[in-house]
Amino acid sequence: MEILKPAMAGTLESSDAQVTVEPGNGKIQLSLQSSVMNQYGRQIRETVLETLERLEVQSAKVTVVDKGALDCTLKARVECAVFRSCGQSAANIPWGGAVR
Amino acid sequence: MKNAVGRDIPEYLLANGKEVYQGKNYMDGKYIQKASPRTRRYETPQESKLVDSIRTAMEQCGAKSGMTFSFHHHLRDGDFVVNQVMKVAIEEMGLEDITIAASSLGNAHDPIANYIEQGKVVGIQTSGIRGRMGEVVSAGKLKTPAIIRSHGGRPRAIEGGEVHIDIAFIAAPTSDCVGNCRGIGGKSNCGSMGYAMTDAKYADHVVVVTDCLVDFPNMPASVEAIDVDAVVVVDSIGNPKKIASAAARISQNPRDLMMAENVAKVIAATPWFKEGFSFQTGVGGPSLAANLFLEKYMDEQGIKMGWAIGGICGPMVELLKKGKVGKVIDVQDFDLDAVNSINQTPGHYEMSASQYANPANKGAFVNKLDFVVLAALEIDTGFNVNVLTGSDGVLRGAPGGHPDTAAGSKVCIIVTPLTRGRMATVCEHVVTVTTPGDCVDVLVTDYGIAVNPLRPDLIECLDKAGIPHVTIESLKEKAYSLVGRPDDLQWEDKVVAVLEARDGTILDVVRKIKPYTIPED
């Protein structure tokens, strides 16, 4: 998917993460803040990058502010932000396909 | 050298007879030589010890670089005294190489972090360390490792001369002109002054800082004039709103209530739940709520609590007033109900930290405790508890009376949710051992109860009462299945804090954390 415009999903509440995507310069630039950085920073990064890869996002500036979200929440927030940026978040989501 | 809880303690810390932790009650029967302070005689009758400023008081007490100043934390997050005194010492008098020996330090003391960074404060001895100070110490900016002690370990170290206090500063809600202090009757009341008592007896010099001067004699005094060199009146010793909350309210959080009910069930299933039993609980959500359910079981079985100790708050005072507990003995107060009750409600008494929890005296209150209910930041499969470091490795907690009550009590119950956000509370290895697993008996979580295999008698009690329980390993696995297995923290060699067991042996060390940074993409 191509990131067309800036979009955001999620909140800064405990157990949630706020994910922002913006059009990139040909690669993925990830900036990550997390309340559990030392124990889970590596895994959060992997989850975010894997999710972007599944969605075939190759160029984006991605900012994640994590407040201790579980992997399932991180995925949901990244996906929602990406679909929002493409204006496709309201219907016909590929559940079980690119979203899984 | 590895100690009895498997922690590697660097050899260089084992100087001057320091030993590694050997297990519960290892020091039993040994003798200690008590230290004696060098104090000044005030033989000529004095009308008053009032001086015009903190600086004058310090000069009169011979304050100089390299000294150890002590403080107590009854004013909690509302305390102004530590910051006021340290500002005078460092910014006005230009003192250096100062060690702070406090019963605890918290978020109120963020400014001290600057003095640590400037190298002016070189030593910290405390039970609690939080906020900015926790961060700078964790980052290795304190010259010597911080020494963390329990509330019982602190008076032991002071009485035994391991900590020599040059000047003790007593934050006093009321004092008379010669230094008889009380925790009530003023505008910044804290109730009990239990942690300050040993300081006043063992310091070379004692300075009382108060914001409410009262007529002589201020009785019954918590800190006595016979130990006091000078009295200073300041505008304010603290923010009363942050000293004691209006009332420590019992949690309405359904998760807390569910756990609290299970705590009470466990207690009621043991043979020590009988007329006259003794009890201590923390003020955390589920711990405090346990009071409520315990009362129900007491009513059902027609029994009363004999006595309760610890940090005291309203719900316990309420039980005292209702006649459901015989005596409340109080080392610290957490809310206004407790503050207003101490020495007022019949049966509500004050005690010193040594009386409360010191393992080296001839029998502290904790030694006769039946039940204690405590919280945890982490607990591992060996039942070792961490209440000092966050699971990110940064100092942000306090052993407090945790290790003392756990060791002294017949049944120590830890109550904690299985996970907090993405942090697994029940884990493979706690970051820091603050309470050794051989002192911890039962774990109550929102996902089930586990009993320490060292206590087959309790397992039998639970089975008999039909209370389901599981292994602590299965709880750990459940936690990891929810949040994912965390990566191991990465440490540097540098030790930033030494954690003393209550008996003075070394239980664990905290090293400087290497923060995770994401690789450049």
Next chain:
Amino acid sequence: MIPRPKPERFRLRRTMMFMNAQKPGLIKDAYIYGCDSIMLDLEDAVAENQKDAARFSLYHALKTIDYGDTEVIVRINGLDTPHWQEDIRVCVAGGADGIRIAKCESANDVHTVEAAVEKAEEEFGVEKGRTLLMAALESPKGILNAYEICAASDRLFGVAISGGDFRKCMQTVFQPDGVDMLAARGQMLVAARAAGVQCFDTVFTDLDNEEGFRAEVLQNKAMGFDGKSLINPKQIRLVHQVFAPTEKEVIQAEKIVRAYREQSAAGVGVFTVDGKMIDIAFIPGAERTLKLARACGMYEGDLV
């Protein structure tokens, strides 16, 4: 991914607890409180501009979290909104046990949802008929059409009344004795029993009014409801207490079922237990009592 067993159309549903599907901290382990069903809400709890985000959360929660024996139902947005079709797709794809149709007013509404569910089951390769339905009756028209709604689909396991909207339509407010909704509750119960489906009462929103809550739950039980919708875990315990059978009822039920099994094996249709005439008509009720008793920890035998 956590595979969930095929949902059971008629199971114990004393307590159904509402949870905002958009709140990760809430939905991750709502089952620990022991309610029979959790109701992940895409409708009123979720702001209009977060409907999309809630679906992504819901999908991954359904796929990741082990809800164990707790039934997982999703309340979808009303048929008069632009959201319900995508709601149904995500429920079916995620493997929710059931869907609650908000503001249901006719059999036709049920059929509309059923058709979309069937299409989604086909799209996502889900066993046809797996996804159950329940209908929320929130208007006078819904109540008047209760029977046709109850009988509209083999997937439909029950109906629930939704008090907030209904009271507004009726120009009344909550009354402690339940008279405000007495007729509606009664009509819905009659319809549900006639169609052979379950029937659930509305939420009680005043969390501090314990006495009022107890009175309402007692009335629910007396009227014959199967269970109740809840908004807070602390309400679960009381409902389970009130809906529990008495020890005497359990013993009686066990005797009836045991005697019936023995007698019918011997070819006997009518027999007596403790001097009381028993035939096959007593069996479903007795078995239901035993199932309930098992859920309440009062029965450990092997008859159900």
